[in-house]
Amino acid sequence: MIDATALREKPVLTGDRIRLVPLSARHADAFHASCLHPETRRLTGTHHDFTRAEIEEWCAGCADREDRLDLAIEDPAGGAFLGELALSQIDRDNAHGVFRIALVPHATDRGIGTEAVRLLLAYAFDRVRLHRVQLEVYDYNPRARRAYEKCGFEVEGRLRDALHWDGEWHDVLVMAALRTRWGREDAG
Template sequence: MFADKPTLSGERVTLVPVGPEHVEGLVELISDPEVRRLTGSHAGVDAGLARHWYATRAGHADRLDLAITAGGAYVGEIVLNEVDTANLSCNMRIALIGPRVFGKGYGSEAIELVLSHAFRTTPLHRIRLGVYAFNDRARHVYEKAGFVAEGVERDALLWDGAWHDCVLMAVLRPEWQARSGRLA
């Protein structure tokens, strides 16, 4: 479904297929304490493993891994993965490099570009994600993009001795079409 690895351009960001040239940005992203909390990532990342990971993404037709760049600099990644071809659905995840790029609209634009690409070029009907209940900023961005809360995974994350829920959200092709005014 994602054999084609496009470059998607917006006003603020350009999404490019991830590659080894983005590893330093990925290591910075995963090393940021706030990003780790917001994504629930307990483990750090080894640069060698990250280099191998990013170098091999182009060969996976079942996922789309894109680096989010602004002014040519890596500012995060957005991924469509966990494809369920029988039910025409997949998962989306996004992470920005940290507080220095938060609030600039990069995530919102990256999500819009990926949804547009997915619903225009694939038969996908549903794109889902999970967001921790304490991440109000991300939840607001997802709602702005058309994602609807569908349920809650209770006590899904144990962080610093406290349990946190994960809100499950999704956007459906007809909702995206109605919102965007586009035919997929």
């Protein structure tokens, strides 16, 4: 049903303002700095303090992972790291995958995230041939929710009090985009 070779290919996807490239060891410093930033940690709900060595090991191994796709978001002009995204937890029988994205703080509010999501969804639906791509977003991140909705994601459910952050409980919204609706609602 899906084309699993598309996950092994590690493509370069080019948009108008960004380029998605295979995440590699050369991104480790910028990726680690992003992981330490308080706003990035809040928006991703990251409690774990990743070490530089953990990030470098993760980035270095991305090219060898055949069951997922991890890409860096770069500025095509100079190659600056703008964030990273992943398509993972691929369910081959049901043509389903899970998506996540994290931008560096200075890359927000510029449409970069929306463009990155659209590029990855096009690859997931057209090349990998997934039927469904799911993500989770925290209730305190309406900016991300709007960006996902522009790309065709719809809220499907709510996990109540699923994240404890800064002494408070927060809901997680489950959203998904379907290939059968791709291209009709993503014009946003």
